[in-house]
Amino acid sequence: GDSVTQMEGPVTLSEEAFLTINCTYTATGYPSLFWYVQYPGEGLQLLLKATKADDKGSNKGFEATYRKETTSFHLEKGSVQVSDSAVYFCALGAYSSASKIIFGSGTRLSIRP
């Protein structure tokens, strides 16, 4: 079935470091891909999305490119800030099966000042 695998955390970086959080997926058809972010004590919120191969989603300095050939959707940011500390979830929209969003297990990111 459809699934999402993302790198285990926690990930700890210094401020202004380069960030990559890996995400790969397994799906039938052509799913939409998402990154959601969860700040402490809050619900998840959509960070960025891509709906077809080679699309690049971007928001708040974060980017991810939909790579069909490697079934990947890695999250990147060139210079992280303390305020980026959160849990990041990769997800896919499995519209072939009851329109549910399937989430990865989440990666906790901590940024040191």
Place this chain on the structure above:
Amino acid sequence: NAGVTQTPKFQVLKTGQSMTLQCAQDMNHEYMSWYRQDPGMGLRLIHYSVGAGITDQGEVPNGYNVSRSTTEDFPLRLLSAAPSQTSVYFCASSQTQGSEKLFFGSGTQLSVL
């Protein structure tokens, strides 16, 4: 903007007790869903609804009931709580079944002793 409102934020139950987690949205969204979040397992879909009067099961429906009598409300009922239901519960909604963006509530932290 209220968005998706969940109550209560915290709850402690004894094994065998019943309770209802409330979820309401004011965005006139057709699609509503319940997830549980457990460490290392991401979010797993419990039940979902594509409109008033229509509900269906997700990945982990056992031990939970739902109903959707209005567009705005989607309560989750635990009929006989078990320690395995200790988790953080999130309600989410989206405009339509095929919508690409989920809006999440802030969560309910439930402990079953």
